[in-house]
Amino acid sequence: MKVLTIARNTFREAIRDKILYNLLFFALLMIAASLLLATLTVGEQSKIIIDIGLASINVFGALIAIFLGIGLIIKEIEKKTIYNILAKPVPRYQFLIGKYIGLLITILVNIVIMGAGLYIILILNELRWGHSIFDVNFDIWKAIYLIFIELMVITAIALMFSTFSSSSTLSAIFTIAAYIIGHLTEELKLIGDKVQDSLLKGPITFFYYFLPNLDNFNIKGRVVHRLDVPSSYIALVTVYGLFYVAVILLLSGVIFQRRDFK
Amino acid sequence: MHALLLKAKHPFVIPLMAALAFSLYIIQHQIAGYKGMEKKIEEFVILPKGEYLKPAVIGYEQLAADIIWLQAIQVIGEDTVTPKGYDWIYHALDVVTTLDPKFAYAYQLGGVTLSVLGKVPEKSNALLLKGMRENPDVWQIPFYIGFNSFFYLNDYRSAAEYMAKASKLPGHPAYLPKLAARLYVQAGDPDVALEFLLRMYKETGDEKVRAILEQRIKEVIVERDARFLEEAVRRSKDVYKAYPEKLIELVERGIITGVPREPFGGYYYFNPEDGRVYSSVVKERMRVYGK
Numbered sequence: 001m002k003v004l005t006i007a008r009n010t011f012r013e014a015i016r017d018k019i020l021y022n023l024l025f026f027a028l029l030m031i032a033a034s035l036l037l038a039t040l041t042v043g044e045q046s047k048i049i050i051d052i053g054l055a056s057i058n059v060f061g062a063l064i065a066i067f068l069g070i071g072l073i074i075k076e077i078e079k080k081t082i083y084n085i086l087a088k089p090v091p092r093y094q095f096l097i098g099k100y101i102g103l104l105i106t107i108l109v110n111i112v113i114m115g116a117g118l119y120i121i122l123i124l125n126e127l128r129w130g131h132s133i134f135d136v137n138f139d140i141w142k143a144i145y146l147i148f149i150e151l152m153v154i155t156a157i158a159l160m161f162s163t164f165s166s167s168s169t170l171s172a173i174f175t176i177a178a179y180i181i182g183h184l185t186e187e188l189k190l191i192g193d194k195v196q197d198s199l200l201k202g203p204i205t206f207f208y209y210f211l212p213n214l215d216n217f218n219i220k221g222r223v224v225h226r227l228d229v230p231s232s233y234i235a236l237v238t239v240y241g242l243f244y245v246a247v248i249l250l251l252s253g254v255i256f257q258r259r260d261f262k
Numbered sequence: 263m264h265a266l267l268l269k270a271k272h273p274f275v276i277p278l279m280a281a282l283a284f285s286l287y288i289i290q291h292q293i294a295g296y297k298g299m300e301k302k303i304e305e306f307v308i309l310p311k312g313e314y315l316k317p318a319v320i321g322y323e324q325l326a327a328d329i330i331w332l333q334a335i336q337v338i339g340e341d342t343v344t345p346k347g348y349d350w351i352y353h354a355l356d357v358v359t360t361l362d363p364k365f366a367y368a369y370q371l372g373g374v375t376l377s378v379l380g381k382v383p384e385k386s387n388a389l390l391l392k393g394m395r396e397n398p399d400v401w402q403i404p405f406y407i408g409f410n411s412f413f414y415l416n417d418y419r420s421a422a423e424y425m426a427k428a429s430k431l432p433g434h435p436a437y438l439p440k441l442a443a444r445l446y447v448q449a450g451d452p453d454v455a456l457e458f459l460l461r462m463y464k465e466t467g468d469e470k471v472r473a474i475l476e477q478r479i480k481e482v483i484v485e486r487d488a489r490f491l492e493e494a495v496r497r498s499k500d501v502y503k504a505y506p507e508k509l510i511e512l513v514e515r516g517i518i519t520g521v522p523r524e525p526f527g528g529y530y531y532f533n534p535e536d537g538r539v540y541s542s543v544v545k546e547r548m549r550v551y552g553k
Contacts, residue, residue, distance in 0.1 A: 043367040055325040183320035
């Protein structure tokens with residue numbers, strides 16, 4: 001129950017954050033602007049809208065996860081409120097998990113708002129061309145769902161960095177770097193396949209399997225062209241995400257447990 | 263921002279800001295004057311190959327493809343685009359389709375404009391063949407390759423083969439198998455070319471492409487009518503042992519029921535020197551379908 005209380009408080013605190021509203025505002029603005037950009041194209045207008053919309057949800061979702069995620073612990077330390085909490089009979093790992101869940105709920109709410117915005121824009125686009133609203137590509141929700149799983153991983157990474165770093169800027173840079181690396185993991189496999197040297201092949205294979213492979217969660221390209229995404233794939237990737245989150249949270253717990261607050 | 267608004271109480275701040283903003287508008291207008299249309303296309307030259315761009319856009323391939331696509335289609339069809347410009351447009355579309363290989367419409371529009379507007383059918387076919395590999399179920403792509411082979415590369419055999427491929431794909435129009443079959447046996451016949459062009463005209467949405475196709479359709483009608491009239495002249499000569507002075511004599515002699523209307527608004531005339539029929543508007547007879 002303590003976890004849920006912390007989660008609830010984290011959520012309340014997060015929705016008071018100005019950064020959140022700025023990011024949400026820009027995301028919705030981008031999604032709405034896609035309607036304008038779509039008029040520049042010939043052929044499928046909805047492709048441009050979905051591409052811009054999903055990319056906005058992904059980018060701004062990641063920014064929310066990174067900037068609120070790193071603040072989770074660091075802010076508590078800066079404001080010295082962490083002493084009050086840790087003085088109470090709350091195990092540190094519960095505090096950590098509570099914070100994590102609170103932020104996930106915040107992100108979920110934001111993702112749903114952005115997704116709904118995109119969906120409304122898509123409906124408007126279909127109506128503008130005299131089509132039925134049932135022509136709207138419903139599969140965008142599959143892509144949005146996997147974006148959320150990706151953000152779960154990113155939030156966990158941000159949280160982990162904030163458990164041992166005392167600088168928000170540094171943690172932000174680390175997390176953004178992890179985000180970029182996570183999207184380049186796929187390239188590692190290509191390099192690994194080409195490398196003959198077994199001394200080099202070993203580390204490359206190791207990193208390929210143990211760095212987060214964020215491209216797994218990227219089905220934007222398939223969804224926009226209405227290509228089938230098997231449910232088994234979505235299930236498998238969800239499990240991958242959850243396991244990755246579990247590993248990072250365990251690691252964060254260990255680091256946080258040992259951290260000495262002076 | 264807040265501090266700035268507070269300072270705005272000074273009487274000169276707002277006029278100064280307005281003056282600066284207006285100056286910015288003037289300066290930007292001047293800068294824009296330096297950037298012509300050709301400059302815009304030249305930017306495609308510095309576009310890295312799609313293979314290198316792909317890792318750099320970390321999971322946002324579709325968005326990156328859209329940005330290049332939107333830039334490219336603003337330029338396509340502009341009269342200022344030089345033949346070299348179409349090479350760059352090809353490069354841009356190649357990058358777009360490497361980033362987003364399932365973007366079938368990019369192959370289709372690119373394929374048509376590169377051949378019909380850009381007169382670079384080889385590049386058009388290269389793009390379309392890439393599209394066929396990535397989207398084997400889209401019938402329009404082999405249809406366009408067939409069109410290029412027929413009208414620009416004069417390769418009737420390959421035109422017929424691609425048309426046959428298109429006619430086996432889902433969603434193909436009902437006329438397609440018949441057209442493919444006719445291409446195999448009557449490739450030199452203007453009627454086949456005419457049907458092909460009319461179908462192509464219906465499949466294309468681009469106004470510039472349609473204008474060129476319309477011109478081409480009329481030229482083929484001229485060729486068809488000219489052949490029809492020459493055949494009538496020949497039959498007339500067989501009977502009367504002399505060329506008619508005017509084409510209208512063919513009607514008077516009951517060989518044909520009427521002289522076809524010239525589609526460009528001109529008229530047909532018979533030249534006894536070479537025994538051929540010409541249009542008053544289209545001076546040269548089409549060589550493509552001539553035997």
